[in-house]
Amino acid sequence: MVVRNAAPPTPWSRSLAEPKIDATAYVHSFSNIIGDVRIGANVLIAPGTSIRADEGHPFHIGQNTNVQDGVVIHGLEQGRVIGDDAHSYSVWVGRDTSIAHMALIHGPAYVGNQCFIGFRSTIFNARVGDGCVVMMHVLIQNVNVPAGKLVPSGAIITTQEQADRLPSVAALDLEFATHVIGINQA
Amino acid sequence: MMHSPPLQLLPVSTDHYWVSGDVAIAPGAAIAPGVLLQADPDSQIVIGVGVCIGMGSILHASGGRLTIGDGAMIGAGVLIVGAIGIGDRVCIGSATTISNRSVGSGTLIPPGSLLCAESAPSPQPESAAD
Amino acid sequence: MMHSPPLQLLPVSTDHYWVSGDVAIAPGAAIAPGVLLQADPDSQIVIGVGVCIGMGSILHASGGRLTIGDGAMIGAGVLIVGAIGIGDRVCIGSATTISNRSVGSGTLIPPGSLLCAESAPSPQPESAAD
Numbered sequence: 001m002v003v004r005n006a007a008p009p010t011p012w013s014r015s016l017a018e019p020k021i022d023a024t025a026y027v028h029s030f031s032n033i034i035g036d037v038r039i040g041a042n043v044l045i046a047p048g049t050s051i052r053a054d055e056g057h058p059f060h061i062g063q064n065t066n067v068q069d070g071v072v073i074h075g076l077e078q079g080r081v082i083g084d085d086a087h088s089y090s091v092w093v094g095r096d097t098s099i100a101h102m103a104l105i106h107g108p109a110y111v112g113n114q115c116f117i118g119f120r121s122t123i124f125n126a127r128v129g130d131g132c133v134v135m136m137h138v139l140i141q142n143v144n145v146p147a148g149k150l151v152p153s154g155a156i157i158t159t160q161e162q163a164d165r166l167p168s169v170a171a172l173d174l175e176f177a178t179h180v181i182g183i184n185q186a
Numbered sequence: 187m188m189h190s191p192p193l194q195l196l197p198v199s200t201d202h203y204w205v206s207g208d209v210a211i212a213p214g215a216a217i218a219p220g221v222l223l224q225a226d227p228d229s230q231i232v233i234g235v236g237v238c239i240g241m242g243s244i245l246h247a248s249g250g251r252l253t254i255g256d257g258a259m260i261g262a263g264v265l266i267v268g269a270i271g272i273g274d275r276v277c278i279g280s281a282t283t284i285s286n287r288s289v290g291s292g293t294l295i296p297p298g299s300l301l302c303a304e305s306a307p308s309p310q311p312e313s314a315a316d
Numbered sequence: 317m318m319h320s321p322p323l324q325l326l327p328v329s330t331d332h333y334w335v336s337g338d339v340a341i342a343p344g345a346a347i348a349p350g351v352l353l354q355a356d357p358d359s360q361i362v363i364g365v366g367v368c369i370g371m372g373s374i375l376h377a378s379g380g381r382l383t384i385g386d387g388a389m390i391g392a393g394v395l396i397v398g399a400i401g402i403g404d405r406v407c408i409g410s411a412t413t414i415s416n417r418s419v420g421s422g423t424l425i426p427p428g429s430l431l432c433a434e435s436a437p438s439p440q441p442e443s444a445a446d
Contacts, residue, residue, distance in 0.1 A: 047222055069224060070222065070242075070265070100264050102263075102283070119267070119283045120300075137283065164204070216334055218350045236356070238354055239394070241371060242350075257378075259392060261374060279395060279430060280393035280411040281414040294415055294430070297412065297413050297428050298428055
């Protein structure tokens with residue numbers, strides 16, 4: 001069990017709050033976590049991950065969620081989302097969610113419970129509802145994706161009309177997402 | 187129209203690359219800073235002679251052996267995941283993602299590509315839905 | 317509790333970029349951190365006056381001489397492979413791949429491009445022959 005929060009400070013980060021990391025979370029030592037980041041029980045933070053609440057803050061990462069290799073979580077100084085606890089956050093990530101390798105979650109951003117965000121996808125200034133499966137190389141920006149939607153690989157979802165027309169998640173998509181999540185549970 | 191994903195050149199460290207687990211690197215391989223080579227407990231990474239791996243790339247072996255053939259060139263910010271083989275002299279453009287799909291020797295992969303063994307492998311931009 | 321794999325920190329270079337083989341760099345060239353310049357044993361890289369090479373780029377000379385002309389600008393994450401000439405004042409957008417194909421002086425190449433020799437392996441991953 002390695003918990004490290006001594007990331008190199010940015011010049012404007014001297015007065016930042018310390019991260020609050022649940023004792024049961026696993027945070028790989030090759031990751032940067034700075035500022036007011038609240039990490040729940042059994043969360044996994046993989047190597048090469050950068051979670052920096054040095055501009056927008058706070059961040060919430062719910063229990064049993066895993067954040068895989070090379071993920072970046074950051075937030076604009078302006079702009080907040082409302083978390084499930086009715087408080088405001090720069091980035092809210094729910095519970096039992098998986099953020100796959102190299103994804104970028106840039107606040108203001110909300111990702112619900114039991115979501116899958118695929119390799120190298122970007123979520124910025126958007127809400128992704130519970131149970132969504134976002135595949136690879138996707139851009140989701142300036143929209144509210146309703147719960148239970150599938151976002152196909154390579155899609156660019158930047159208008160609410162596109163978001164509303166997305167198909168619902170099918171069993172096969174969940175199977176794939178579960179397989180990818182499994183990669184990091186080894 | 188495929189979204190060309192941003193090339194993020196902001197590795198956690200710019201001084202080092204990271205090796206975790208069972209990773210064998212042949213002499214003469216060039217590995218840029220911020221590269222992450224991670225082999226899960228039951229897995230291995232084997233990197234051949236004269237391989238170049240660009241800044242910020244991630245190789246993650248899971249469920250077996252991930253091999254990179256001799257002389258392969260892997261651009262910056264590339265993600266390779268799974269138990270797969272990348273053949274000799276393969277050239278992989280920057281910001282590409284390859285998941286659970288092997289690549290034959292001598293292949294040239296355009297930058298920003300997505301090759302993956304989901305139900306519908308979609309290296310072609312046309313397959314982007316909607 | 318999660319298994320913590322063994323870790324190694326491997327320093328890359330104290331020079332910010334990495335050079336291997338016969339590489340000649342004219343005075344005044346600006347080379348960003350994380351760049352890999354690799355010349356195979358029978359090959360050379362020659363970089364002209366006032367050249368800029370962006371972060372994370374890889375130049376690999378193979379089978380002869382790879383030259384970068386005076387004043388050429390090479391963006392971040394660019395991959396250049398082969399025994400080719402990049403002309404004077406060429407401007408190459410980020411994340412471009414150039415394989416075995418020369419580029420005439422003054423050419424402007426959009427970011428994310430793929431340029432390769434016609435007879436070389438096709439850009440389509442499917443056509444990978446072994």
